[in-house]
Amino acid sequence: MLTKLTGGRVFDPEHGQNDVVRDIYIRDGRIVDAPSDGKIDEEIDVRGKIIMSGAIDMHTHIGGGKVNIARTMLPEDHAEALLERTELMRSGCGHAAPSTLTTGYRYAEMGYTAGFEPAVLPVNARQAHMEMADTPIIDKGGYAMLGSDDFLLRMMAANEDQEAINNYVAWTLNHTQALGLKVVNPGGINAFKFNQRKLDLDEKNTFYNVSPREILQRLSRAVTELGVPHPLHVHGCNLGVPGNKDTTLDTIQGIEGLPMHLTHIQFHSYGTEGDFKFSSGAAEIAEAINRNKNITVDVGQILFGQTVTASGDTMRQFAGAPHAHPNKWVGMDIECDAGCGVVPFKYKDQSFVNALQWMIGLETFLMVDDPWRIFLTTDHPNGAPFTSYPHLIKLLMDKSFRNDMLSTLHPEAQKATHLASLDREYSLYDIAIMTRAGAAKLLGLADRGHLGVGAAADITVYTDDADREKMFSKPDYVFKDGQMVVRKGELVKITWGTTHVVKPEYDGSIEKPLQSYFDEFHTMKMGNFKISDDEIVDDGRGSLTVQPLRQGGKL
Amino acid sequence: MTDKQQDGIFHDVVSPFCGIASDDLVVQVEGNTVTVKEQGDSVTRPGFETPLTDLSPRIKGQEVSLDEAVRHIAGLFNNSKQPLIGGMGTDLNGARAAMALADHSRATLDSQFSDAAFRNILVLQDTGYMTTTLTEVRNRVDFLLVVGTDIESAFPRFFERVVWPKESMFGQEIESREIVYLGKAPSGTASTSPGGRRAEVVECSEDDLPEVVAVLRALVNGKNVQAESVGGIATADIAGIAEKLKGASYGVISWSGSQLNHDHAEVTIQTLCDMIKEINNTTRCNGLPLGGKEGDTTVNAVSSWQSGYPMRTSFSRNMPDYDPYLNRGQRMLDEGEVDLLLWVSSFNTAGTPPVTDATTVVLGRSGMTFEEEPEVFIPVGVPGIDHAGRTFRCDSAVSLPLKKLRDSGLPSTFDVLTAVEQAL
Numbered sequence: 001m002l003t004k005l006t007g008g009r010v011f012d013p014e015h016g017q018n019d020v021v022r023d024i025y026i027r028d029g030r031i032v033d034a035p036s037d038g039k040i041d042e043e044i045d046v047r048g049k050i051i052m053s054g055a056i057d058m059h060t061h062i063g064g065g066k067v068n069i070a071r072t073m074l075p076e077d078h079a080e081a082l083l084e085r086t087e088l089m090r091s092g093c094g095h096a097a098p099s100t101l102t103t104g105y106r107y108a109e110m111g112y113t114a115g116f117e118p119a120v121l122p123v124n125a126r127q128a129h130m131e132m133a134d135t136p137i138i139d140k141g142g143y144a145m146l147g148s149d150d151f152l153l154r155m156m157a158a159n160e161d162q163e164a165i166n167n168y169v170a171w172t173l174n175h176t177q178a179l180g181l182k183v184v185n186p187g188g189i190n191a192f193k194f195n196q197r198k199l200d201l202d203e204k205n206t207f208y209n210v211s212p213r214e215i216l217q218r219l220s221r222a223v224t225e226l227g228v229p230h231p232l233h234v235h236g237c238n239l240g241v242p243g244n245k246d247t248t249l250d251t252i253q254g255i256e257g258l259p260m261h262l263t264h265i266q267f268h269s270y271g272t273e274g275d276f277k278f279s280s281g282a283a284e285i286a287e288a289i290n291r292n293k294n295i296t297v298d299v300g301q302i303l304f305g306q307t308v309t310a311s312g313d314t315m316r317q318f319a320g321a322p323h324a325h326p327n328k329w330v331g332m333d334i335e336c337d338a339g340c341g342v343v344p345f346k347y348k349d350q351s352f353v354n355a356l357q358w359m360i361g362l363e364t365f366l367m368v369d370d371p372w373r374i375f376l377t378t379d380h381p382n383g384a385p386f387t388s389y390p391h392l393i394k395l396l397m398d399k400s401f402r403n404d405m406l407s408t409l410h411p412e413a414q415k416a417t418h419l420a421s422l423d424r425e426y427s428l429y430d431i432a433i434m435t436r437a438g439a440a441k442l443l444g445l446a447d448r449g450h451l452g453v454g455a456a457a458d459i460t461v462y463t464d465d466a467d468r469e470k471m472f473s474k475p476d477y478v479f480k481d482g483q484m485v486v487r488k489g490e491l492v493k494i495t496w497g498t499t500h501v502v503k504p505e506y507d508g509s510i511e512k513p514l515q516s517y518f519d520e521f522h523t524m525k526m527g528n529f530k531i532s533d534d535e536i537v538d539d540g541r542g543s544l545t546v547q548p549l550r551q552g553g554k555l
Numbered sequence: 556m557t558d559k560q561q562d563g564i565f566h567d568v569v570s571p572f573c574g575i576a577s578d579d580l581v582v583q584v585e586g587n588t589v590t591v592k593e594q595g596d597s598v599t600r601p602g603f604e605t606p607l608t609d610l611s612p613r614i615k616g617q618e619v620s621l622d623e624a625v626r627h628i629a630g631l632f633n634n635s636k637q638p639l640i641g642g643m644g645t646d647l648n649g650a651r652a653a654m655a656l657a658d659h660s661r662a663t664l665d666s667q668f669s670d671a672a673f674r675n676i677l678v679l680q681d682t683g684y685m686t687t688t689l690t691e692v693r694n695r696v697d698f699l700l701v702v703g704t705d706i707e708s709a710f711p712r713f714f715e716r717v718v719w720p721k722e723s724m725f726g727q728e729i730e731s732r733e734i735v736y737l738g739k740a741p742s743g744t745a746s747t748s749p750g751g752r753r754a755e756v757v758e759c760s761e762d763d764l765p766e767v768v769a770v771l772r773a774l775v776n777g778k779n780v781q782a783e784s785v786g787g788i789a790t791a792d793i794a795g796i797a798e799k800l801k802g803a804s805y806g807v808i809s810w811s812g813s814q815l816n817h818d819h820a821e822v823t824i825q826t827l828c829d830m831i832k833e834i835n836n837t838t839r840c841n842g843l844p845l846g847g848k849e850g851d852t853t854v855n856a857v858s859s860w861q862s863g864y865p866m867r868t869s870f871s872r873n874m875p876d877y878d879p880y881l882n883r884g885q886r887m888l889d890e891g892e893v894d895l896l897l898w899v900s901s902f903n904t905a906g907t908p909p910v911t912d913a914t915t916v917v918l919g920r921s922g923m924t925f926e927e928e929p930e931v932f933i934p935v936g937v938p939g940i941d942h943a944g945r946t947f948r949c950d951s952a953v954s955l956p957l958k959k960l961r962d963s964g965l966p967s968t969f970d971v972l973t974a975v976e977q978a979l
Binding site for chain 1: 567569575578579647648651655658659676679680681682683684685686687688689690691693694695716717720721722723724725804805832835838839841855856857859860861862863864865870872873874875876877945947951952953954955956969
């Protein structure tokens with residue numbers, strides 16, 4: 001079956017195509033050349049429509065223990081957003097922490113065809129994959145979290161060589177079925193278990209005498225040397241702490257040129273100026289990002305309203321718990337592996353701090369020059385639910401809308417920002433970079449995020465509309481692996497995406513110390529920790545897609 | 556991974572029969588006979604060794620084919636005004652299939668363990684908690700307070716696996732770990748240290764536990780308590796526990812919802828959880844709720860991610876509605892609100908359905924016997940014996956793979972429920 005999308009305006013940054021009118025042909029789930037015999041089975045007239053590849057959310061909490069704690073603890077939030085079963089769709093619910101089925105449906109309806117869970121605790125990876133397996137349509141994958149796990153810290157305390165650490169990282173990525181490596185408050189989750197309440201970049205874990213800076217260097221080097229395409233995904237020290245911009249600047253310097261992705265940078269860009277001792281550090285951070293080409297960021301934009309924060313950063317979540325709204329929260333130490341904290345939160349536009357957080361996120365978007373190195377996220381659901389992306393896109397693309405919003409916020413916060421003077425408006429091409437081509441490149445998804453021949457036919461078709469929120473809320477068509485799943489903003493077919501992973505080779509000798517570590521200290525056997533390929537494939541609905549490593553990657 | 560070796564011996568076998576899900580069992584399989592050779596206990600031995608008897612489905616006591624049974628169940632669902640899917644003793648995929656069927660048939664879901672599980676879930680939904688997991692406890696606990704619970708009767712290997720390992724990762728002297736039972740005394744000596752030091756027991760009646768726990772919290776917070784004794788316990792003794800909690804580097808407070816059976820035990824648990832949060836203002840302390848056997852944790856987890864809500868969720872309005880009171884399965888049966896009960900209990904022959912006027916369908920473990928023969932009985936495979944599966948441990952953080960140990964030919968709960976849904 002050959003489908004032709006005729007006459008659309010194509011935005012395909014991977015191929016430098018910026019509003020190029022051309023036809024796209026789809027066969028067997030792939031984008032193909034025009035048929036030599038001209039024979040077409042189905043033609044869809046998309047003249048005048050905007051065509052991009054399917055959008056990729058490279059940081060969204062969609063599966064795993066802490067997300068499910070958030071779901072279970074928020075029945076009142078779900079009750080406001082119940083969804084009926086239809087002939088096509090299972091019932092579901094949720095706004096801040098939606099059910100897995102609803103998550104997949106909503107992403108697809110917005111033109112997203114992939115989402116990546118950024119905080120997969122290795123011991124909890126099995127659950128993360130179970131939940132992602134129950135998330136329809138979109139592709140998925142996860143970043144395994146290391147850095148507060150006792151095995152790594154023991155290795156570092158024993159001053160083991162980089163090769164041993166690379167081996168452990170490779171082993172972990174394989175057996176947690178992960179696409180990348182994440183670190184959350186490096187060493188800090190572990191330090192909290194020893195009752196340390198903060199951990200600056202050069203502060204030592206009291207038991208291991210290891211600092212976050214050293215952890216970042218070791219893990220970033222491991223990812224780089226193994227050839228894992230996605231740079232180390234870093235949730236830095238001191239999240240949410242006024243003045244943490246200095247930590248973030250130090251972190252950028254401290255990585256010494258190695259590739260590093262700083263996630264939800266907005267939460268790490270705070271100064272201490274002004275009457276409220278809370279100010280924007282966005283200009284300095286953006287300047288550092290612009291200067292250091294090894295750095296990529298996603299923003300973690302906050303938007304106003306009720307949500308829930310779910311994080312592996314037990315230390316910082318505990319500190320933030322007094323702000324819980326409604327007043328309930330969970331903290332967990334987990335398996336000498338990591339931890340988590342779940343704190344519901346309501347961002348208020350008349351709060352000085354929340355208003356400034358909103359501004360800091362937008363300032364960052366507008367002051368980072370290169371759209372290939374900054375990504376559109378709300379750190380779903382931590383800054384806002386992912387369903388607010390069309391609104392966020394409008395804020396970026398429409399200066400007058402942005403400034404109208406700005407003028408309604410806490411007056412003192414307005415005085416503390418230069419946002420109103422920033423004239424930049426994102427173009428459709430910029431949006432296509434940051435939500436498609438750039439994201440696929442950052443994650444090393446070889447055949448996604450572009451519209452060239454051979455690419456997976458994940459395609460979104462929009463009607464151009466000056467109201468960008470409206471435009472990005474309801475695409476005309478969404479194709480997932482060549483199948484039309486959305487028409488006129490409504491789901492018409494349910495498919496099940498693949499799970500993207502990397503499989504760096506490792507030396508089996510690593511299993512000797514791991515075996516004795518599990519036997520002596522754990523309550524689970526090493527063999528039972530490993531997640532088999534069969535578990536991902538399960539009853540045949542799931543599948544694994546192994547992404548290639550960078551050339552030159554080695555153990 | 557469970558590697559089958561010669562002589563039908565399997566190593567590193569996971570037990571789904573107890574909430575701590577020990578995964579170091581050695582099991583021998585000869586034909587359909589399963590024997591726990593090593594690391595067995597009073598829960599896992601009957602769990603694995605209960606013999607196979609029934610292999611055929613029955614309708615009204617008459618043997619029928621699986622197809623016939625499935626079609627009959629689908630017919631019952633099609634004609635039901637208010638079905639209830641209860642029991643829910645199953646694994647990951649069984650829970651997924653039950654959710655899909657409930658959604659399709661507008662059923663209500665509840666588990667046989669919900670009364671106990673909800674003593675914790677209600678706290679999560681009202682104020683939350685700070686908890687820890689088994690491996691953290693194994694390596695870090697220096698003071699364990701057990702509240703109103705005889706751990707070893709339900710979790711026979713808890714102390715061996717979690718409290719008294721040979722060594723801790725952090726150089727702690729294991730023998731120095733202190734244990735205090737508050738409320739109920741232990742039934743045996745599993746909590747006695749390797750060096751022979753017995754746990755301290757501070758007893759009171761369960762009815763007095765809410766008051767005792769409230770006073771403990773007050774003392775932890777430095778409040779002045781006038782009473783000289785509470786629930787028969789000298790206030791000074793409770794103050795001693797408060798001091799130990801505050802002085803510990805990593806205190807752990809454990810309870811089992813299934814053993815706290817006083818009215819509104821969730822409030823007692825909530826008091827403990829709020830106190831734990833307060834202790835964490837100065838030192839570390841965590842809760843360790845025990846429970847979660849036979850798929851209990853698993854089905855609540857799956858229900859939460861697929862519908863947003865744990866058990867006690869109804870799909871009767873064609874969307875999930877959660878109500879921990881109205882959707883309590885036993886209440887619905889007692890009030891005559893249910894005309895069809897589908898009961899799933901694949902782990903335990905003792906997990907029989909409640910007697911009810913509602914038409915009853917049972918997917919049960921082979922060998923289950925009934926006071927009253929149900930309309931339909933299908934013997935289903937045991938996850939982790941007859942088919943592969945996955946199960947969650949009590950701490951919710953860890954889930955484990957269950958392996959197929961024998962070829963009994965019994966269908967899985969997933970197979971049956973999926974076939975029923977497709978036949979609707």
